[in-house]
Amino acid sequence: MSKIEIKNVSKIFGPKPERAFKMLEQGIPKNEVQAKTGLVVGVYDISIEIEKGEVFVIMGLSGSGKSTLQRLLNRLHEPTRGEIIIDGKDITKMDHNELIHFRRKAFSGMVFQNFAILPHRTVMGNVEFGLEIHGVDKEKRRKRAQEVIEIVGLQGYENSFPSELSGGMQQRVGLARGLAVDADILLMDEAFSALDPLIRREMQDELLELQSRMKKTIVFVTHDLDEAFKLGDRIAILKDGVMVQMGTAEEIITNPVDDYVTAFVEGLDRTGVFTAGTIMQPVKATAHVNDGLHTILHRIRRAGLSSMLLVDSQRILHGYLKAGEVAEEVKKESVDEKKKPHHSLIHSPETVHPDTHLTEVINLYSESTGPIAVVNDNNKLLGVIVRGAIIAALSKGYKPEDNGYTEQTGTEEKVS
Amino acid sequence: MFPFRIPIRDWISAAVDYLSTQFSVVFDSISNLVLFLVDNFKDGLLTLHPLVLIVVLGLITYRMAGWATAGVAVAGLFIVENIGLWVAFNETLALVLSAEVFVIAFGLPLGIFAAGSDRFNGIIRPLLDFMQTMPAFVYLIPAIMFFGLGLVPGVIATFVFAIPPLIRLTNLGIRQVPKELIEASDAFGATRAQKLFKVQMPVALPTVMAGVNQSIMLGLSMVVIAAMIGAGGLGAEVLRGIQRLEVGQGFEAGLAVVILAVILDRITAGFGQIKKPQ
Known part of the structure; x- marks a missing residue:
């Protein structure tokens, strides 16, 4: 069973939404529906299953309905149609009290672009907030808040007010407030978009690091494709309230379904998406440890x-x-044809793991003179990295499955 | 233009007559409550030796507005005592405080309710406009009809005159709480009450306190006018100065009003800032 099941969910803002549905079913786009009926289409007929422990990214430009979709998950917006099933329970059928109870049990709150932390409370007071709402007694929540403050690296700032903190630190408070609550689903709405690029990257890395330990189910909304591909196990791309594509970063890059997605993908920093495993080449020829020097030279x-x-x-x-x-x-x-190479002739090459990001591979490449070998945890040789393959991966139309070796060598010659 | 006259004055008079005879029990209870409150404030203030009260008010002013203002306040209070207006000063203070108790008791809930309901806000807004633009003296007439002469109608008229800014600013303050803060608390599963007391009210506090400040200032101006129907206090001194054309006496009473206004303004303006960090 999936953690979150979104089944044919639609959200229309305005009275008598049936009028909009009739038009949408005929394939009339969102802006025309709005022009004719005055109804705003938030999202239309979206079905997604989000697994436990997954980072699921909802991506789209402003007005694509990504934030609306996220707010349907905890019913900050009421879905007009469709079912949202979380932990096997349909939240669209809950009454007000059940909903409040369920939100406390299932959600670690939300993290917002502009932080949305309470200006009149200290860092400690803000981190405690969720637990306070849940009615946890003071001593317990203080202890828990202190733990989380240390996890996000804000120790020493417990008694500072938000106005005394930088943007990055305020967002750590927002994140800590969610993490303090022992619930599984964390909703993040453009959480890092207001931060400057360096801090943003740092926070992304930290989120991934935290996630590897905490295994929450994170639904992350962003308009930034680099961020989406860096964080997301899977990504849903929304346009005008409709989901145009869903899949892993690689699936989307290598197989964009339409021009809209292609246009998005073109501007992408691919180094963060591709790994050594994606671009490595099969090893054409190797020398065996028992081979003599002559055999090796011949090969x-x-x-x-x-x-x-x-x-x-x-x-x-x-x-x-x-x-x-x-x-x-x-x-x-x-004289001796069978003589094996002396150990002074054997150099140790740079090795990378298949999961190593392209960025690191490129760094290694610029530093080393020898080949870069791709090996698994047991040092077993899986492939090599060729310069041509790196350059090809950075180009727009790259598809890993059609990178024949000869073609790549050709590229290599041309470039070098 | 028309052969007849719309009998607004007859309607209002008839309504007031009807209400004051049929609901005398209600008006009597309100009257007693107001008297109780004003008397206790006044007795409480006047029981203290003037020096004690001066020190206490000085300290509060210092806490809320700093040394300079506290110095002005203390000097002002000594002058009031010295020119023999101490009792009148405290009567006026008691009237303002009593009226403000009612203003807060009704204004805050109404403001909160208006913030939560666009419909109620739509109804109450023109009413508040009406209350604020109506000449202040006009309130005195129905107040006399219902409560007779004296300080009770004075407090009631002050209450009616001073309540609009608190309702307005409470409403505004709560509506200005960022949407994300509300969403964040909803996302944690906050109940309505938790949202109100842990998020909306604390965040709106500076604006609400501005409302309290304004209503106290309006109240003070009305209390002086209410002296015309026998509310007593500094207003009565001012009135006496006018009636007898004694410029000096009128000025002294006016000065005492100003001193009270400065002290009340600075103290309540400070409340809105108190929780903000440096």
């Missing part, structure tokens, strides 16, 4: 490479050899 020449990775029969990576050095060694010791 290197045949493959036309400047260096070659050395593996054992389990494909565990042992190092790499440089073509020039091997050739010289062969000249010197031409």
